[in-house]
Amino acid sequence: MVGGAAVAAYVSLPPGLGRDGLFLVVGLAQAAALVAGVRLHRPVSPTPWLLMAAGQMLWVLASVVGAATGETAAIDGSPGLVDVCYLLGYLVLGIGLFQLARIRRPPRDLGGFLDSAIITVGFSLLCWEIVAAPSLAAYDGSGAGTALVVAVAYPLADVMLLGVLVALLTIPGRRLPALRLLTTALVLLIAADLGTAALRGVSSAGPTAMNPLWLGSYVVWGATALHPSMRELSVPTTAEPRLGPALMTALTLAVLVPPGVLAVQQLAGRRLDVWPVLGCAVLLISLMIFRLWLAIAQMTTAIRARGRAQADLARQASLDPLTMLPNRTQAMRLLAGALAQAKRSGTRVGLLFVDLDGFKAVNDRFGHGAGDEVLQVVSRRMAAVVRNGDVVARLGGDEFIVLLERITVSEEARAVAQRVVQALAETILLDDGLRAAQVGASVGIALSQDADVEPDVLLNEADIAAYRAKAGGRGRAEVFDQGLREELRQRAVVESGLAAALSADELELHYQPIVCVDTGEVEGYEALLRWRRDDALIPPDSFIPIAEESELICEVDAWVLQRAAQQLALWTRDWHRPDLVMAVNVSGRHAARARVIADVADAAQAAGIDPARLVLEVTETAMVDDPAAVVHLSELRSRGFAISLDDFGTGYSSLARLEQLPLDILKVDRKFLDPDVPSAAKLLPLIVHAGHAFGLTVVAEGVEHEHQLATLRILGCESAQGYHLGRPVRATDVRPATAGRQPTSPSGLPQAQAAAPATRP
Template sequence: MPGRRSSPLRRRPPRGAPLWAYLTALVGVPLVGVVVLTSVIVDTRRTEAASAARAEDAVQVTALLDEARRTTENEAVWALLLWAVDDPATLTAIGLPVDQVTAQRPLVVDIQATYRAATDDALTALGARRPGLAGTVREDLAGLRRVGETRTTGLHGLYLDYVSLSDRLMAAERRAATDAGAGGTPAATRAAIADAQLLAGYAQAASRQMPLFLGSMIDQEAGSLIGSRLGWETGWLAYTDARAQLEDLADPATAARWRLFAAGPAVLGLDGALDPAATPPGAVPTVAQVVSLALQRSVRDTDTAELTGAAFQRAQLLAEEDADAATDRSRSTLLLAGVLVALGALGAVHLARTVGRSLGRLAAQASEVSRGSLVEVGTRGPREVRTVGAALGTAVGSLRRIQDQAQAVAEGDLTNVLLEEPLPGPLGAVVHASVQQIVASVRQREELQSALAHQAAHDPLTDLPNRAQARALTAAALNRARRSGEMVGLLFVDLDGFKAVNDGYGHACGDEVLREVARRLRGQLRGGDVVCRLGGDEFVVLVEPVEVEADLVELAERLIATVARPITAQGHRVAVGASIGVAVSRDAGIDADALFAEADTAAYRAKAHGRGRAEVFDDALRAQLTERAELERAIAAGLGSGEFEVHYQPVMDVGTSAVAGYEALVRWNRPGHGVVPPDEFIPVAETSRLVCDLDRWVLGQATAQLAAWRTAAGGAADHVTMAVNLSGRNLTDRRVVDDVAAALERTGLPADRLVLEVTETVLVDDPVAAEHLAALRRLGASVAIDDFGTGYTSIGQLRDLPVDTLKIDRSFVGSAEPGHDQLVALMIRAAHTFGLTVVAEGVEDLAQLGRLQDERCDHAQGWWFGRALPADRAGELLLGTSAAQVGR
């Protein structure tokens, strides 16, 4: 047809004599017989070589499995020790002094981390050969580590899980060893594999003696036991049996190393100490003895690993020699076969000149293509050869296109025009669609990874590193300082007067002030120093290296001066200040948390001494931190010994003066100190996880008490609520929703009778807290903003917050300053506009109550109605068996 063009990829059918014409002319029965016989011989040799290669691979896998099993068992011992160290009840049950054992915790943590790293390395090496098995073991091991860290199971369960994982690895190891010795594996190699397995069995039995010994020390009725004395004695029999089997080692050199190992002081010392016959029932080792046994076990495990590794190395060397010998035999057979075929081919000269040459060229080109070299393919020779050559040439052209596209993707050149050119045919369309999908996925992943990494490590408002990143940067700087011997400085910057900016001009203005402060702080630093935002109006400055402490003080004074300069934000000219705490890493052992605590403590003193100044952490502040640590320990002990109790302050209906609910307030009667004011111990608890335990305890007590009152009062108390305070730290804990649900289910209290009080700062600053509050409200509980007006929340934000009640802070209710009455009235009207209930705190006289009645406030609490009372007296007020003046 005129004007029609052929596709450049379409080729004409090749012409020439058919291939059968050439083959028929010369191929005869003798050559066929030679080829058949040669094929049989070559196949036999190849099978032999493949069997030897599989045996070599099986030996290597056996060694890798043994290393994974050994490191897992070592990790298990220290995980169990750390579990026991962190459990005072278990230590008390054993009879060990808690303080002495706890003092050894850093040593146990360090050793456990070392063995964890060794286990991860072993599983990585195993994953190169057996990725499926290694992946399964890694997932199970990760679960065991989480169990050990979160202590969601007992010591017994944790030990059995580790034993199960070890047994699985040993079973896999034995299967691999069986595979290595199967088939035609030479006797010497099988004997070497058997020696290695005997040593591996001994290592497994030896690794379990320490946990069984320690487990037998624990009273079974006390719980958390690893095993009884019978379990220890049974394990000891398995160990002595494994040790006796090593007398049958086949290799003299391995046997000699075993005898030298068995006579070592670590083995003899452990065998003597862990022998049940040497320890009378009821005996409990001292902390020093446990540490000594643990260190001796580490030495023995190291020596055992070397001994077992040498045995596996010998088996692997023999297997490699077997494989090399089989390969050599296969090569010799191939060479002989080649000679025979060549002799037979001498009679096929004509075939070699016609078909042979063209096929040889085509075969060479095909071989180059198969190795990834996309050469030009010729089309000379018989018709069939030309057809194959043309097809191969077309395929090479398509492969070049795919190669160019893959190269562009690999180099990150995602805008290359080659990526837009499709290949011909249905396969080409599929390949092109795949390339486009890969390009789109790579682009999306790069963009998402970059965005997520930045968001995870930076504050969205100022684009400074956030709290988590600040801690990571500080930890890294301290590690560098330990190696170099230099000092690291940390400046804790707390803004002065920032709340007044937020209250007076709004959050948009406050945000702009924070961005400007961040810019000014960065401008005062050296190239290697870092400024981070912790949240709210708190920043830290990380300085490294530090020559002298005076340099940090000078920097702090410069920062105070630059922050103090007036700032224009949202059209307003505002001023803020800064109080700075300075801490220096003089002690090589200090960690990031401790350095943060020192700088924070120094900043607190700077604020207490007048603000707008810098204070350096010194011995006096160190004594305060020590006192705080002692108070934390006393709080933890008091929770366990029943020193705390809950008092209940009535919340009254403003219109009817009837009891509408109670607020649960914790009180501490500390032995030897008397009643400790809440403002002394609650801030200390809030700096640690203790506040979560304290909140959980108060929640359980308060819900149970209200449930009991409801039962005693019949239906008369069905309207009464119980308010329980939740700290910011507890509200961000992933367990808080489950804790509340469990308390309600345990006591039978309806969820709508529980009010959870939180500070407005938590609502504004922490999105996780807001998610948890939404989940708590879905349970049916109510949420109240406590001390409203003292934080950053504006009245306009009330509409969008996940709350039901607003509690006006006592500083506004009882204030005599001009305008505060109108401010309280505004809060009440705004809360009612958004459908919120209002509780006024700190009502102390009749005049204050009257003003609240005039403004139609819903509820009130304070000394005018009653102080916080013990449960029995508070119940009398609810049940109507006491006068209304109770508690005044």
């Protein structure tokens, strides 16, 4: 606003000392603003701005000299000190602007340089025709030769400024406010110069007619330096060069200048200025050809780079980033290709499913970083022992496969599998030998039996064989043979039959009493699942392990929870036993699923029973193998449900874990009451005392003799169950468990249960 007021005041003042003084003050203010902007915003490269300030000071000096001596710029007269100062000012300003453009332009932006050169050359011809050519035509040769040089130097200075401005505008990136202001200042300056040259000899105002434009240029230039964006204008741009609409328009207009000049001269009846126009046209055509060649080269380079990037992406998408082996997707693609090739050639394909043993322990002990290092070592060892042409791939986690083509006999696959087992059994040194990790491998072998086998089927067969190898002792290889194939078929039959049994009402629950060791009173029952098919009971061991390998077990568990809770509610009402509890087994897979919380809560709510009377029995293995199970059971325990650790002593059996798990009851496995187990008599007291030490109620299962019950009584074990106390029977065969000790048969069993079928849970 102050600058605008100064320009308005200048226009309103009459010619004289006051007007000249205001012109000098505005010029000095511009130089001061440039220096102040540098000190205020501290650009990374202050040199360009200081050079602009120096150039402005040279112009101020020229104005002072002119005011003192009455001398003016001699565009068509004799040159003097004023011209020297003005032209030096142009030169210093041009150098400063060029430095700014050089700093801001991205490195190796040859295309931007050519664009600015084309536009500058095209519009330079206009400057020549408007200013330089008339000056040359007016020169009669009577004066000094320096006068001609000076007359041509002024338009050339404007051409220089125009070229630098175009160079700045063709730099890619955001159009900063400081850049817009600087562009405005340069446009005003060039317009003032060209206007002065055009009016000389035409208007009586002479060189002072354009002074308001010069003043406006000074004001805007100073505002450029004071704007905060000048700091960003002084650093290299990170934008990618591109040919935008504005740049394309400017290039087109620049190329049309030579023919446009000739057309105007022809229409105006003036002498055709052929040689300058021809020289400009030749230079423009040369630059345009070079620019076109560069654009084609850049496009070709970009296409090649894109092709390489796409190839890299495709390669990365097919590789496991940790081991650089083919990933699961690529492995299945290679397997499908190998099976198709085997079908054409009449050969067989072998597939090894490699499941690492002990890898989880490495992660738990040394951390996931060490686990990654182990996987990398494992992948290298496997690649080193397979045959030439065999493919090692990582499916994910600690699972790998080896694709074997052109297998003639199964012994070839067995030999490769054995080498893999031996290689992975060797100790792995971590951290340059500072730590040692030990893993192994269970390997499943599957061979294509016919030409139409699907990749997923072959992978599943190898997986099943690896599972059997792991179950058989680990560190070994197992072939998916006809026996396994038949077993798989039988399992599929059982699984589909069990799914149908849920809706066909073929499942039923048997209940075994849980008795207080001291009083003999029935405290509750354990609900045990049975499958009655064609009037025959299918043993639980025949279908529950199969169900636990799929999500079907969750549906079975939910059914058991609902029926057991309903039965407990019925007995509570009929027997007047609000203290009676019901124990229900929950599979590890179900416990690890979030739905278990809703399944348990819904069953208790639908039956209208207190959550504390529903005991959820979960094995040690289920809690240790999946941390999610512990989280879900903790939530259920917080809602009032009791959690029992089932079959303690058959899994990891770490007493230290008892304090970390959400437990209320510790259930001792039957083997600790077995007289044929040598260590049972010594371990049983330790387990009972440990349970009490952690504040748990202890329940012993497998009580089949009175002396076992007496031992438990001595140890302080609270509860027990077993054949000696009652066999599992259907709900209709359970004798009402009213408060107090139940009448027993001569065998020690409750009378209604002594004659029940001897079916073990």
